[in-house]
Amino acid sequence: MTQKEFEERTGRSVTAEVYANIEKVYMNTNLDKDAFCNAYKKAPQVLSDLERQTVLVRELFEERRMMANFLIEQAEKWSASDLRDKAISMIGEKEYLRRKIERGFNLWEVDKEMLMELLKV
Incomplete structure (x- = not known):
């Protein structure tokens, strides 16, 4: 505008x-x-408050995205299913699989089963 x-x-x-x-x-x-x-x-002040809150939410989403990526990488590095589970709880199964495939990580057997379940119609 x-x-x-x-x-x-x-x-x-x-x-x-x-x-x-x-x-x-x-x-x-x-x-x-x-x-x-x-x-x-x-109410001009309300918009300023809304803008500050919007910026904070975006920053939180970015931190969450970075944390999920870190958890995926560490789960891969250490074969840690608890880190995998935490990443999935943060971003969901589809996003977890997308990020793992995007990074070229091998799918664990449990990942393959999850993918097959997601692909069912």
Whole structure:
């Protein structure tokens, strides 16, 4: 959304500096232009809080993704079924298998059984 679009939708004029902050908040939310502008007109601070929470959630998802990858790698390295189970509980069976195959790891017998179960119609 451009500054002009924002100003037209909200009926408020803002400086380029203020708009830069508004745009940052807008880009970190999943709201469409109209929903964002309507919410901004009602409570600009709420949107800032929403943006901060959205950024935190994204960071948590990234940490979770990295932890799951680490668990998969360590399970592979040490043949540790407890680490495998934890990775599956974090990301699910399909995502676990996708990541394991993507990294070129061999499928364990239990992985093959899980894959065959998932492929059943």
